[in-house]
Amino acid sequence: MESRLSSRVRNITPSATVSMDAKTKAYMREGQPVINMSVGEPDFDTPVAVAFAGMQAIADGYTRYTPAAGSLDLRRAVARKLMTENQLSYAPEQIVLSSGAKHSLYYVFLCLCDPGDEVIFPAPYWVSYPEQIRLAGAVPVIVSCDERTGFKMTPDQLEAAITPKTKAVLLNSPSNPTGAVYSEEELRALGEVLLRHDVYLVTDEIYERLVYGVEHKSLPALVPELLSRSIVVNGFSKAFAMTGWRLGYVAAPPDIAKALTSLQSHASGSPSTISQHAALVAFDSFDPAMVHEFERRRDTLVAGLDALPGITCVLPDGAFYAFPNVSGLFGKTFHGSGPHSGKVLETADEVCEALLESEWVSTVPGGAFGSPQNIRLSYAVSYEEVEEALERIGRFVKSLK
Structure with missing residues (x-):
């Protein structure tokens, strides 16, 4: 062997x-006497109301499985949040909860990609993007960016990277590792490129609330024509200091949400019931x-x-x-x-x-x-x-x- x-x-x-x-x-x-500046984890405690909601869930016996896509109550709450905060219209049936945004992203690539498909994203990039894409059998297409563009991909760079094999374009704003935030103007310009090509948009918005003197915008909200092929990934770990609770979510077109749910039902079942109950109060605890x-x-x-x-x-x-x-x-x-x-x-x-x-x-x-x-x-x-x-x-x- x-x-x-x-x-x-x-x-x-x-x-x-x-x-x-x-x-x-x-x-x-x-x-x-190490100062650990290597890890991407808030040093704040989970909000007290969230922690108590988790403990109350255990005391009340909410310790069994939820549906594979997650509890309907939390999916409704996520849909409301996306509409009121991000101007994104997704039904609860289009929301899939998973065990962290990392988990969500991996399932997205598994559902979208066949062997040989290409996924474009800018460098610098989060370390797991290329590995998750390769695990899905696809090819990472990396667009090199640097300080001259504020570590952000330009429309010309995106246009040049798209080929007949391109299945998706992945954006992360605010970015890990650079902290770069795409402006509304920059996002609209990228959206104009995407409108000319039949590819999916995957947008990782896990750091959306952690911005300084600028405003986070979601590209499909600015270019609504892209919503039918946009997949928004987010979660509770960063903004609510809930890294160990392991809870993220995907908002996707109905067919992709259905595929994500089916995949998750076989791969991991549903995310933690306790974490889901705690997350119900998180949006009001920031x-x-x-x-x-x-x-x-x-x-x-x-x-x-x-x-x-x-x-x-x-x-x-x-x-x-x-x-x-x-x-x-x-x-x-x-x-x-x-x-x-x-x-x-x-x-x-x-x-x-x-x-x-x-x-x-x-x-x-x-x-x-x-x-x-x-x-x-x-x-x-x-x-x-x-x-x-x-x-x-x-x-x-x-x-x-």
């Missing part, structure tokens, strides 16, 4: 963010103070990074990540402590490793996001940790000669 594993899983690249978080937590268990605190941390972190020699950082408009370009550090020799001392740093991976092992600041190299010149830092840590991290990064940069 040549291999005990299928080619499908042999070719998967492990999630860099999950891997770095695991490595970081191992150091923390050893007692090392705390804008979380956004203000993230913005305060963002401003301090980006200004501090941008002031360091060899580092430049675009101010993100959303999410809770900074994505500095560290290519100005490449070719310099690290003279700090740890196993990398005396080593010439040639890549963002080596920068991240040396920074972690010398100053105990955990970040993620940008190659995992399709941008090898950058690194990602999450400011979903306390303000005091942001300040301390900047001091440590400053010492690290100073040690490079």
